Amino acid sequence: MSLSATEIWAVILALGVGTFLLRFSFLxxxxxxxxxxxxxRLLRYTPVAVIPGLVAPLVLWPAATDGSPxxxxxxxxxxxxxxxxxxxxxxxxxxxxxxxxxxxxxxxL
Amino acid sequence: MARSTRxxxxxxxxxxxxxxxxxxxxxxxxFGVIGVEAGxxxxxxxxxxxxxxxxxxxxxAVQLMAEGAPLAVVLATALAINLRxxxxxxxxAPHLGSLPMGRRGVMAYFLVDQSFAASVLEFERxxxxxxxxKAAYFFGVIAPVCLPxxxxxxxxxxxxxxxxxxxxxxxxxxxxxxxxxxxxxxxxAHVVAAxxxxxxxxxxxxxxxxxxxxxxxxxxxxxxxxxxxxxxxRAVR
Numbered sequence: 028m029s030l031s032a033t034e035i036w037a038v039i040l041a042l043g044v045g046t047f048l049l050r051f052s053f054l055x056x057x058x059x060x061x062x063x064x065x066x067x068r069l070l071r072y073t074p075v076a077v078i079p080g081l082v083a084p085l086v087l088w089p090a091a092t093d094g095s096p097x098x099x100x101x102x103x104x105x106x107x108x109x110x111x112x113x114x115x116x117x118x119x120x121x122x123x124x125x126x127x128x129x130x131x132x133x134x135x136l
Numbered sequence: 137m138a139r140s141t142r143x144x145x146x147x148x149x150x151x152x153x154x155x156x157x158x159x160x161x162x163x164x165x166x167f168g169v170i171g172v173e174a175g176x177x178x179x180x181x182x183x184x185x186x187x188x189x190x191x192x193x194x195x196x197a198v199q200l201m202a203e204g205a206p207l208a209v210v211l212a213t214a215l216a217i218n219l220r221x222x223x224x225x226x227x228x229a230p231h232l233g234s235l236p237m238g239r240r241g242v243m244a245y246f247l248v249d250q251s252f253a254a255s256v257l258e259f260e261r262x263x264x265x266x267x268x269x270k271a272a273y274f275f276g277v278i279a280p281v282c283l284p285x286x287x288x289x290x291x292x293x294x295x296x297x298x299x300x301x302x303x304x305x306x307x308x309x310x311x312x313x314x315x316x317x318x319x320x321x322x323x324x325a326h327v328v329a330a331x332x333x334x335x336x337x338x339x340x341x342x343x344x345x346x347x348x349x350x351x352x353x354x355x356x357x358x359x360x361x362x363x364x365x366x367x368x369x370r371a372v373r
Contacts, residue, residue, distance in 0.1 A: 046190055046193065117159055
């Protein structure tokens with residue numbers, strides 16, 4: 028990490044304050060919400076709109092291999108996604124993906 | 137009488153929150169390990185989990201900081217992941233909005249995926265609950281979710297300092313994110329939003345400062361909402 032301690036703490040505190048304000052927004056106003064339903068509908072999709080796009084380049088072009096796709100990471104990603112979809116459990120998905128990745132890296136596949 | 141229903145609501149909250157331990161404990165540990173591996177010290181890792189208390193955005197921030205993204209992009213991306221919490225806040229406001237401001241502030245700090253999901257379900261199932269009982273239930277859910285979050289982060293950070301390199305830990309972030317996202321792909325609208333996000337982010341990856349990701353995320357949100365609206369129209373007809 029090339030950031031200074033000040034910069035790191037600036038990120039932590041700004042993200043903390045920003046996240047708190049998002050959580051406090053409507054609760055702070057009290058009572059019924061005044062925002063249009065379309066906005067609330069858009070907000071519902073933020074995790075699935077941001078995280079897959081963040082993950083895709085990390086899976087296809089991993090930094091550990093200088094950006095060239097490699098089999099262990101692609102297979103581990105596919106297994107994680109598959110187990111997560113199948114069992115609806117993040118914990119089992121992490122365990123399955125980590126097990127496959129470790130096994131393939133150890134075996135030198 | 138009121139006191140005993142409140143205690144009962146709190147206990148019910150604890151019971152409904154307890155299963156989330158299985159998600160929170162490993163996720164907190166993963167964040168602790170990754171934070172240390174990325175070069176954060178113990179105080180900084182704990183700072184994230186205590187001040188932000190939102191795992192996915194914490195991971196995203198650490199990943200982007202390690203990649204050397206500008207701080208404005210780090211913040212914009214991490215906050216975008218947390219935009220959903222404004223939606224949680226709106227959904228709970230009609231139930232909890234009449235509480236004193238101070239208590240609402242404390243509840244807002246603890247408004248995480250798990251406390252929202254359990255509370256919204258409970259408040260819809262038992263509309264007769266008083267606002268005090270609803271608050272007690274909410275705090276009951278938090279107890280087995282948020283306290284373990286801090287402890288698990290600490291355990292992960294301590295563990296991370298002792299781990300040897302070469303365990304493929306570089307890939308812990310993508311695996312954790314994929315595991316978090318997969319169970320969320322419940323409807324066609326969620327799948328379409330995720331697909332637009334992936335295609336958009338890859339296609340726009342040439343843009344500087346990860347701006348492609350933010351553009352793709354906006355398009356993906358619009359796509360998800362559009363598919364949902366279309367599905368509702370079809371259902372009405």
